[in-house]
Amino acid sequence: MDHKTMILDLNEKELTDLMVKQLRALLCFNESTELMDLKKAIQLAIDKIAYLIPRCKNKYYFKNGAPYFTPFHSGQNTIFCYFVSHILYVNLGNENLAERIFYLNKILNGINIYYTTKLPDIFYLDHAVGTVIGKADFSDYFQFRQNVTVGNNFNKYPRFGRNVHLWSGATVIGDCNIGNNVIISARTYLKDQDIPDNSIVFGKYPEITIKGKDEDYFLNNNYFNMDIK
Template identity: 45%
Template sequence: MIISPSVEILNKLIRHQIHNLFLLETVEEAVLARSLPEALYKTEKCFGQSKNKYYKKDGEVFFSIYHSGQYCVFLYFLARQVFLESPECRNLADKVYFLNKTLNGLDLYYEIEMPEVFHLDHPVGSVMGRASYGNNFTFSQLCTVGNNKGVFPKIGENVQMLSGSKILGQCVIGDNVIVSANTYIKDTDVPANSLVFGSSPNLVIKQRMS
């Protein structure tokens, strides 16, 4: 993977941002260094499946640390890696999570298991809750995935949430579903290969044409 401008600058940038916002302890610097390679590996695997032209350069996976969407995904993987690999440094995982939230306006907690490949486009104002997410999940700005009475949705593969859409509660969203802009799904199942719009309980569900 091509990292622009460099891994060294990325290292310095993370440390500088965390230290200026929250303070970075000496022991946390070592944990960051240990977690970074695996976070970059997962980032490369995720970006490698993107069809966005900005994620490839000269036939290789490309990661610009000054591309907010790319940096957003990377920070999620970094926070989660710190959490999984060094649970004793949970404060550091929190700092990376809050850094992501501060910079990108996205609430994506490190305890949430996103799929290996997921995509986002201008995710400002989005909140991703503790749902089950299938591979190639995509979301945009002002999207919400959350619970109703403690129950979270199950989301299949290749699901796209367009801007302002919401999926809440006891929902099973099938594979290859497009959730239209400003759609509100609550405690409702949506079959695979569908286009859905409107608001529960009066959703309109149409078969997608292949």
């Protein structure tokens, strides 16, 4: 999708100016050496946002029927800052600035998504304060909420299929294989466990309950417009 078809609350220059002011006030920023990379990262992040937002059902992601991005919506700002930090690290090789954008995201939005973490092109978060998203293998239509933890156990990392939803307080660590179309219920704790496709999961390691559902249940109960190709 061309980002020109998306409504921007702030244009690219205004977004850049805002992030520069935030960095100067809260961390540090060297305009003479870092501004070019930041501009490029923001431009690429807007492209990613423009691809993501039409695929989400959140009513605040639209204005007058058109996809809408504002940095003053905490969820959108969280995603935007993550994209900027990850692009700086992967595309532009500027780890120093990527780390500061990561900290800026942490300060502003209370979330820990490290810039080395590779989230999918299509994901969704809601009220994700206190969440830690570490290294894992993620697939499209990944969604999570507040106080969620994803990470390693003895250097083993989770793998997530498509359309996985982590509700508030859920934890997934270690050598976990999570199938497609899975809901991990609130405060569920998984460690080194496999979950089959089309499942709702409850409980805490090692005692968990898995409830199977038809695939349509998961396709109709998520936060994505999955018909958009």
